[in-house]
Amino acid sequence: MRNPRTGWLLLSPTLIILLLFGFAPFLYVLFVGFNQWNVFSADDGLVFNGLDNFRRLVFDDDFLHSVGLTARFAIFAIGSEVVLGFVLAQMLTRNFPGKSLFRIIHTLPLMVAPIAVGAIWRLLVIPGFGPVPFFLDRWFDLKYQIGSYPDQALWTSVIMDVWHWTPFVTLTMLAGLSAIPKEPVEQARVDGANRFQVFWYVTLPFLRPVLLTTVFIRIMDAIRTVDEVWMLAGGGPGTRFTGIYIWRVVFPRTDYGYGSSISLITLYLTIVLCWLLFIAISGRRKGEVE
Amino acid sequence: MTISFRQRAWRLFVTYGFWIFTTIVTLLPIWWMFVVSMRSRVELFGRPNLSLSRFFVENYTNVLTDSTFQRYMTNSVVVSTSNALLVMVLALLATYALSRYKLTGRDNIFFWLITNRMAPPAAFLLPLYIMFTRTFRLGDWTLYDTQIGLILLYCVFNLPFAIWLLKGVIDGIPIELDDAAMIDGAGLWGVLRHVIVPLAAPGLAVTGILSWVFAWNEYLFAANLTSVQARTITTGLAEFVTVTGTNWGELAAMSMLTLIPSAIIVILAQRYIVMGLTFGAVKE
Amino acid sequence: MQEQETSKGKKEINGFLPFYTNAFDRVFIGVVILIGIHLLWLRFMEPALPIEAATVISLVIGYIVVRRG
């Protein structure tokens, strides 16, 4: 009754669009990645150079450093988002007057365009017009200058990302929590489990698919973040994440060949990471009782 | 389980304290953006003052009376709305196919779909630029600087997301319902219309909303693949950063204005968002 | 998630990898390993042995993964 051909037909518009605008550019990048190509070099045009771009990138400290920074950014940002998002969602499962107002307010940052988020945070944290450095200095005697201290720039971008994306995590968690059946929780309570045990043995397993999918989507987006951080700190030391490093290599430096090869490796790392998560989500692990 | 009055008061206090704190943290940047948008350029520097000293609406009137801004706004509305609609329809069909048909390697297709969202945008702009200006060309017409170009392109990151989101929702609809409808004589469209769409409505709604927001907020592609005609509002924001001084007031005013439409949509659709974002947590 | 429904002709096998895989998965893992080995080789091993050695090694590993994973 369900002819696979119909299935393919239903899937085809999606596949066509993605092949055209997703896969075709990928093939082009794959091709360019094995060439030396800088339009402002003495002999412009593509020159095949085999693995030279990759040879260069495994020794490129700036690139490796950017990968490390991105990893730190992603881990800290996503980790905090998950914890905060879970706590907030948990708070939102209770009923109290004004709940929906708080929820709506909490959702607002999600709606701000990343480039505007970067602009707002720049306005908040640049000394001279930003209130944050001013009050930190006055109240806590802290020197806060994201231009002078790379660590502060990194932390600022993490906090900015948390501000922007926690609402998304809260919403998915809330959806996940509201879908958990009541009986197992009550049963566990009756059996004398404490709060933590209920959370660990009952709530968490039910939340796992939502949790992993959320983390999955956040990881992808965090790794390719450009606009927000670009607007905030321009990608100086401390915020030169891989996405921004690629941007600098491809645009101002017009080193298309090398930029493409870095993109390929970044894509490779992202895919491997996400694939492992995907395996975890789809529960294909051995010995797991579905 | 009786809770004493004191315990209840304490709990209420904690709840509200927590939420008021969260609200302040959430709103502070937005409030600051609003304050900046109400300041003239000369007032911006100096000791930061978080209170709203006066209503300086010139930033808003300057932006709103600018015909380019109006065009950007229209473009943004057209592009993100069309993209959201297109994504909803295509994702529904694709997810239905992935959920109900035994397609060869569908798990792998499912994963491949999402890899489209992972590509670092910078390097992919170049091939896209070439495609937009040269490959898709009919006489003088190209995809470059057209709304349709952006609408299709945004599918690359919105479609995979939508399919991932809908997959759980549609998997959660018992297949017996489809079968029952088919036995009653409904065709494929009948099943989709009368069974799937109503049951997946919250999921579809949230797909549409989030696609809309992502498309509305997108910057890099819009900035590089449009010129004059199809520019969107986010690219307009970048114009305020200039050699002779960033016009922060107008930039903030424009940011406020871009926030309003998405905020309204989210407020109206709050309920569906939570109902739809389950990613297949409802298994039964 | 629903039960893994394998499509006709493609069997999910239970090899040495810690999860069930189909043919595509194993080829994918093979490619991932191939790229990874090459990158590491370029960084650490190239002065000693040319890159072709990496290709040979990863093809062998890839073969094992595809057949027995």
Added chain:
Amino acid sequence: MKKRFTFILLIAIVLLANMSLVSADMHGWWADAAAPYAGATIRGVSESTPPSNYVADVLAAQFTELTGINVEFETTSWDQMYSKAINDMEANTGIYDFVYIEQDIIYSYLAQDYLVNLTQFAADNPDLAYEGYDESAFTSFADYFKNADGDLFGVPMEAFVKVYLYRKDLFEDADIMAAFEEEYGYPLAPAENFDQYRDNAMFFTAYGENMDMDLWGTTVQGSTGHPASTYEFLESIGPSFGLYNWGINLDAGSAMSANGGALDGDTAVEALTFWLSMLPYAPPEATSSTWDEVASSFAAGRAAQGWVYGENAAWIATDDSRSAVTGNVGVRLPVTAPGVIEAAEMGDGYIGYYDGGAFGVPHSSRNKEATLLWLQFIGQQSVQAEWAAAGARITHTATFDDPLIAEQDAKVDGYYTLLEEQGPLFAGAPPFPFHAQVREVIDPFIQRAILGELSPADALSQAAAAVDEELSRLGYGM
């Protein structure tokens, strides 16, 4: 609202005045010459700056009125402008008929044959050559848009020099002057040499702290997330110490002293050391400041003196709605090391960067003829004065004598006179076909020096090595 209305009124008056100035037969010439192209649309890309906005809002409308050719103007941010223009010319797509060429990128474009030779093109199309347009009327700045044969590739549309600005109200305050003299033993004055500059900077920083004012001694364009910091070092601070052409020896294809370069030489180290030593005396936003924040900081009254791009001098000195220091701005030549000015006068070097841009025609343009008419229109004498008044830019020698400019000049402490008389002491960017590429390579080292992760000497020697590597990769190296 009132201000906006006045502005519109002003534009209307300017428009009307110009219409009446253009005599009937001139009107006829434009219409005749443009007849074959009437109805066509030419497109251009530019950064959204006051001069550009004047072109987009005022000149384009006048031109369309005269010729029936539509001008579509895309204004965007600085980074975007480059990538869009380069993409267009490299892919040969023909989206743009004219592009903004910042002076420093011109040699890269010329090396790739991206631009149409305007002199040649006008000579080949005598019907299109407008008599009111004269290439020789431009200031010396236009020389930076010419090839070896003296043919012009871009019509200059803005030109500035980076000057030394100081706060007259502070430098001429009797109490402050007395306090300074007591402490340093000589009278307070705008700096003539680097020691004096440092003394001024230290004095005003301490003064600001004692008086609990938001005042610091100098500006530093030290953004660690933007090429602006590299530009300030290589184009303003370096030359004033005698470090020319970014310390790169183009013939040898090297930046190392060992090969005739100078980027890791003593002069460069001295210049960088001095510049970095100014950071403690600069407002805290200095390490996040690009050219625009530097100007804004100065306009907000947060710095007593500093290096500020000239395009900002006019609005800082006159525009009440943006600047808190109007009427108190002094303009001088930037501070230089001994002998540098003399060398520049002899033609052996320069004291700073002659900055600006021009409109050029990409080789891929499909409306070259119509665009030539347009460029001649904006390059002609009669539109210059109002444009200069609106955008603080001057590209014609005759514009300096215009009454409108003479009036402005008094308000900005003789900035225009300085530009006219001392302009030739400044120079455009070195003729590198690899401008942005090498700048990007130097960037991280300058940024790390600002952060204090590298000493000036280490930063520069590593930068020189990285430059050499990039040059050989690009095929310009040894």
